[in-house]
Each structure stands twice: as C-alpha cells, then as structure tokens.
Amino acid sequence: MTTALPHINGPLVLNDSGLETTLVFHEGRDLPAFAAFPLLENEEDRAWLDRYYNRHLELAELHGAGFVIDTPTWRANPDWGAQLGYGAAELDRINRDAVAFCRRIAKRWKGRVGPIAVAGIIGPRGDGYLAGQASAAEAEDYHAPQIASFAAGGADLATAYTLGSVEEAVGIARAAKAAGVAIAISFTVETDGRLASGCELGAAITSVDSETGGYPAYFMVNCAHPLHFAHLFSDGPRWASRIRGVKANASTLSHAELDERQTLDEGDPEDLGQRVAGLRRMLPALTLLGGCCGTDHRHVGEIALACCGHTKQARHA
Template sequence: RAMDLLHDIRAETEGPLSPVLISGQLGPRGDGYQPANVMSATEARAYHSAQITSLAEAGADMITALTINYSAEAIGIVYAAGDAGRPCVISFTVETDGALPSGQPLGEAIAEIDGLTGAAPAYYMINCAHPTHFEAALARGEDWPRRIGGVRANASKMSHAELDEAEELDEGNPAEFGEDHRRLRALLPELKVMGGCCGTDHRHVEAICMACA
C-alpha cells in the first residue's frame, strides 16, 4: 500500500522537467550505531534479498540502504539490488571522527565497495551524523568525496553513544545546520540530495534551502 501511495503521488506531480523516482528504503540488519552480529557479504546478500525483491516487484525504481555501519553488509546489499535489477544507493553513518562505527575510514569503505562491485552503487550518502562529524574527512583533498551524492544529517552534535543515553530530543541549531550544509556543498561536488535525519524538522530543511539556494 505504501508503494501504491507513492505511485499515486508520482502520477499527480511528475512532469516532463520534473521526473520522480521512487526509492525503496531499507536499514541495517542490526543496530545502526553498533556493528554487532556482523555478516559476510554473501550472508548480507541473502538476508536483504527478500525485502529488496519485494520492493522491486512493488515498483521501486531504486534501492537506498540507510545507516549502514560496515562495508560487508553494504556489499551484500549492492549485489542483492543488482540481482533484482535495481540501481542502489548506500548511505553510511559515521562516528564523530568521520569513520564508520566499525572503525573503517569512510573513504576506504567506499573504495572497497567500488573495487569489489565495479562501482555499482549509483552514489553514496552519509546519514545519521552531524556535518561536523565528517566535514574534516571530506576536506583532505582526496577523490572519494566525489562519490558522495547525498547527506541526511542529524541535528545534534552528540555522538551515537550520547544519543542512545539522551532522554530528550536534541534539535540543535537550525540556522547553523543550514550553514553546515553550505560548507558541505563546497566539499562535495556531486551533492544533490540533502535532508534531515534524527532531531530535524521543517526548520532544518528550510535552513538548508536558504543556505544552499
């Protein structure tokens, strides 16, 4: 029914100059903040295959995997999406040092996946982390940030561990959040998708639009 709703919305809003893609979204098998019960790429391919196949059969144009925290699961998702005949996007979450929760640097994870899959992901994203957590990693003059096409950041500057213990939602500073994205645009030449993750609302999205217009 959810996919039917999206198809109805597309029929009402799509135009010759404004195509609408429907993305079937999925998350990690376990806790997005902690890579426990780590799977091999083969195991991840088998695990995610049923959901990806269902999304493809329901009419999803592409598959987006969010809050992935180690590379083997991402590789399995890429293969499963290919099995279903759909392009995919891999979105990693990172810690305050810009590395995956597994400890692997983000650039190394992207290089590993591209190397093993023939650069199959349409692009990569970063989500569920504040821009200041990964800005420095993007600013080292390396080539891999060109593979980042989207960011859905947290409002809070807290670490994942701190967010897990927090009793109140930290909405951060929307105006500052917008300026953070303005700086990210200068570091990410292929950035096309921007939005919010934990703690964000319409104020944060509006601030992004105002800062990046």
C-alpha cells in the first residue's frame, strides 16, 4: 500500500502537534470528552483551527518538508460522540466536513508545501490509555462508519491513533480494506515499550500484518516519549521497517502520571527534537514526524530542525 501514498516517501514529512492539549492548556478551552471535532460547528472555532494548522504548515514550508493534515476527529466515533449529542447522521456529517475543511487548507498550500495529504483520524473506541476489550470483528463493525465517511469525503487515507490492543487495530485495518481506504495504524506504548494490553510493539505490528494480509500502509507510534520505546529498535528488528511515523509526547511521564496532572508538562522541545532525530537513525523508513500530548508548534519546529538540519531559506542562500 505504501506505493499508493507518495506523501510518506519524501525525506521529511511533518504533522501537527498535540491539538487537544493545546486547546485545554494553552487556549483554556473546556473540551468535553476531550473532543476537538465540535470546533468545526462554528466559524470562530474553525478560524482558530485554520490558524493552528497553518502554523504547522509554515514549518513544513520553512524546512522544505511535506505535510499530512490530520482531521480533528479523534473522538468522532459513536461512543464518544453520544456523550456530546451526536448520533450516526451527525457523526457522518462532521467527519465528512472535517475532511472538506482540511482539504481546503491543503489546496491553499499547494505549490508551497509538498507532498501534502489529508488523513481522516480515528481514535480508539474507549480510553486510549487502556486496552480495549472488543474482538477484531466488533472493532471492524464499530469503526466502519467513520471510515466510510472519510472515503465519501475524499480523504487520502485514514490513520488510527493511540491504539492499545491488537484486536482493535486488526478490526480497523479490515474495515479500511473493505472500504478500499488506505490505513495507517498507530500504537501507543507504556514506559516499558509495551501496549496497554501487555503485547510487545513488534509482536503487535507482526500480528496486525499477519491478520490483515499486510494491509496497513504503514505503522506509527504516538502518545509516548522516545525514551519509552527507542530501546526496541537497537537490534534492528525486521518489523521496525514498517514504522514510518512517530508523534511523540513532550513528557517522559507515564500515561497514569499524565492523567493525574493538573498542569501541562511541556518537556524540553530541543531535547525531544534530538531524540526523534535519534529514532530516524535507527528507523530507516521513518519519514512522518509530529507531536502528541503536551507538544505544540515549537516542538514540531525543533523536530524538523534536528531531522532536516537546515531550513529552506538556508539551503537556498
């Protein structure tokens, strides 16, 4: 599938940062269910989202990198949507609208940033820090409607973030395959590099590929600090070649510790950039880089600088 997604084949492709933590801690927003997708419902919030994405796209232009625009739909699934009064029809509408919104941003940046793509974002059915209990078949049925909305809306691919179980990942990949949509699977890991289910990252990737005929276009790791999983790649395992993306947390704290904090741990942006650059030296396929919880455009800028080593302006000087 990767050959059908040229946006990941460049030397450096950037992504955005911790949207939800930026809204809560930097913008002081009340974010029920930790859901960002309701911001698409009014013009003032859409304008804020536009500025948020543009700030990151400016970094891509500065560093001569590509970009993947993630829709703000991590919580736009039935269980979380129901908490906010969204039924099936409303979720279909908002997921399609999210793709259209991001597609318009991509169009404005065409010629300035490239390659550029829009990814429809899927989140876990439950808490991303806990292992889901659903079977692969149940997960396939559950996530299929959101994937169908992304397909109808014209997304370039779908990306499932913060997954903690193999079964949910397999179900999402199967639903994407049935819909003919390219899919990226992103696992989150604990401080020991294992999924919340206890499964090793390598075993999880290998299992998903085995159960889906290798359908995922690529795998990612998100919502974890590089200190939590860099050690997994020291011996150059074969499965590591399937990892093409990382969206790292700013903090070195565990998920449990982060859940208990009332203030944001922004970590050290420069150090994070250097650690992500270290991951690239161990992972030859790693091209897609962004931030997750606690990060903002500063962290992505440091990641880009550490991994690119120069800006576009400097290269043309």
